[in-house]
Amino acid sequence: MSLSLSGKVFVVTGGAGAIARSILEALVAAGAKVVVADRSAEHGAAVAAAVGGVGLAIDLGSIDGATRMLDDASAAAGAVHGLIHTVGAYTGGPLEGAGAADFDRTFDANVRTLFHVVRAFAPRLRARGEGFLAAVGSEPAVTGRAPGSALYGASKSAAATLLRSLDAELAGTDVAVTLCHPMGMVDTAANRKGAPDVDPATMIDPADIAAALVLCATRGPRGRIPEIAVYPRRAH
Numbered sequence: 235m236s237l238s239l240s241g242k243v244f245v246v247t248g249g250a251g252a253i254a255r256s257i258l259e260a261l262v263a264a265g266a267k268v269v270v271a272d273r274s275a276e277h278g279a280a281v282a283a284a285v286g287g288v289g290l291a292i293d294l295g296s297i298d299g300a301t302r303m304l305d306d307a308s309a310a311a312g313a314v315h316g317l318i319h320t321v322g323a324y325t326g327g328p329l330e331g332a333g334a335a336d337f338d339r340t341f342d343a344n345v346r347t348l349f350h351v352v353r354a355f356a357p358r359l360r361a362r363g364e365g366f367l368a369a370v371g372s373e374p375a376v377t378g379r380a381p382g383s384a385l386y387g388a389s390k391s392a393a394a395t396l397l398r399s400l401d402a403e404l405a406g407t408d409v410a411v412t413l414c415h416p417m418g419m420v421d422t423a424a425n426r427k428g429a430p431d432v433d434p435a436t437m438i439d440p441a442d443i444a445a446a447l448v449l450c451a452t453r454g455p456r457g458r459i460p461e462i463a464v465y466p467r468r469a470h
Contacts, residue, residue, distance in 0.1 A: 240265035243311045248320035250277035252422035253440045257318055258285045260444035269307040294347040300354035316366030317355050321347045329384040336385055344389035364408035366451045369397055371415035401460050410458045412450040414443055418466040438466045
């Protein structure tokens with residue numbers, strides 16, 4: 235199958251983020267029209283201008299906010315074919331030292347926002363009978379453990395279970411659901427700053443995550459890819 239997404243409209247949430255930027259560029263290269271959805275109108279508009287897309291300021295704190303995002307995206311760019319959700323947050327540190335505010339922030343970012351966009355998008359894609367819903371997963375969502383970052387691991391595992399369940403509930407449609415799991419640290423400015431002793435060459439290139447998602451988005455109903463893992467280079 236051709237890796238073309240010509241004429242299809244994709245919404246990318248967290249659109250001003252480093253991983254999202256690579257995803258947007260890969261979607262555009264595959265022929266898609268893109269909507270850069272970000273909580274910052276200024277940052278989203280800047281990225282949209284750079285990739286030739288539409289910028290939207292969004293609030294995913296409620297299902298209504300996610301529904302407005304879908305309505306605004308459809309009005310600005312046309313009927314939406316796909317969503318790639320990159321909104322998330324990392325919380326590190328031992329579980330014994332975590333507080334309720336850490337729990338709320340982590341689960342709100344990693345689970346609640348995903349729940350809201352899925353509730354907004356899935357019914358419309360089901361009604362059309364086809365489409366693409368994807369999110370950026372994590373290594374803990376695959377391994378089931380995250381010592382030193384238990385809240386992050388638990389929230390990403392919950393998000394993964396949500397999407398795996400949705401995939402099963404969408405049986406009988408051609409709405410594809412994909413989780414793309416970076417199996418290690420991703421090479422972003424924030425990660426370079428937060429882990430100055432880690433060689434960036436050992437981090438995962440965001441462009442490889444983007445390429446994996448485009449691969450999944452261009453599969454047919456007889457070759458869908460519900461989960462895909464992207465690993466860093468092997469240690470020398």
